[in-house]
Amino acid sequence: MFCKNCGKEIDDSAVVCPNCGVATEKMAASAPVQPMSNTLATVGFILSFFFSVIGLIVCIMGLKRSKEPAYAGNGKTLAIAGIIISSIGTVFYVIYLCIIIAGLGVALA
Ligand SMILES: [Zn+2]
Structure with a gap:
């Protein structure tokens, strides 16, 4: 240059x-520029408690966003926490679905 x-x-x-x-x-x-706050990670973290799958998707988006220079890693921890919570939630949801399906199978048999 x-x-x-x-x-x-x-x-x-x-x-x-x-x-x-x-x-x-x-x-x-x-x-040094004031990094932008990562709303996506915050929203994803909250969603992960109520809507596991949606929360997981939003948290992954939030994690990707936290890697952008403008965000300077903002919301990274929150996004990772949200991913863990929503993953556990998703596993429980699948188990719950299996129990219902198995229950239906027994009921129909
Ligand atoms: Zn010069």
């Missing part, structure tokens, strides 16, 4: 121009 101040070609990884000492665009881009 080229320095926006003096126009001299500088290394792409440089944060400051070695020629004039002015901060490069990379420096500006890496400046």
Whole structure:
């Protein structure tokens, strides 16, 4: 890249121009920005208690979103917790369904 101040070609990884000492665009881009809150992870976490399958899907989406630079890992823990809770919920739901189906089978037999 080229320095926006003096126009001299500088290394792409440089944060400051070695020629004039002015901060490069990379420096500006890496400046700390307030990360966005991950609503998707929060919603997914809450949903995981009531609607396991939907909660699981929303939590996976929330986890993917937390990996985006704008979110800076926000909601990652919440999304993982939601995935665990909804996974357990889904297992119980499947067991519950099996019991009902088995019960129906017995009733119909
Ligand atoms: Zn320069």
